[in-house]
Amino acid sequence: GIQVEQSPPDLILQEGANSTLRCNFSDSVNNLQWFHQNPWGQLINLFYIPSGTKQNGRLSATTVATERYSLLYISSSQTTDSGVYFCAVVSAGGTSYGKLTFGQGTILTVHP
């Protein structure tokens, strides 16, 4: 099946710093989503971005489908950005029935 790799696994920042999280995937995709998992476990949808670039406030994301990677940019980080960031994809091949395959996540810690 499709493989999803996220980097870095851990990231520690000072408040106000910028960061880039990366997601590599091994096959063509119909869907790519970025999520933020908060301390209570809730998965918050950040972006639905199978291709192209989107921005939402201090966050933006770019997916280059032909090269099989996506980047999540966080600018002017805040302590509330802390948590785990997941990339998840739906493979375009076979009968994926919309199943999301998750990466292992990036644990982001923002210090005041």
Place this chain on the structure above:
Amino acid sequence: DGGITQSPKYLFRKEGQNVTLSCEQNLNHDAMYWYRQDPGQGLRLIYYSQIVNDFQKGDIAEGYSVSREKKESFPLTVTSAQKNPTAFYLCASRSQEVSYEQYFGPGTRLTVT
């Protein structure tokens, strides 16, 4: 409010007991999914349903069962056959017509001792 609700938030059970986790959505979505998350891991698919009265096994279905009698509801039963049931369980749904984007409920933390 439109969304996905899961209950209970926390659940404690003794080994050997079956337990049912609730998932309800009012988004009018056709497809619903159950995922399991273990500490420090991403999510893995247990079961999915694309339409009422139909559901299919995901990657880790052993020891679990589901039903889909109504469009809004997709309960998951963790049976005594599941060897390691302690985990965080998340339910998701998506519209088959609009896009592949999935939306998640708040999750249920199950502890079996």
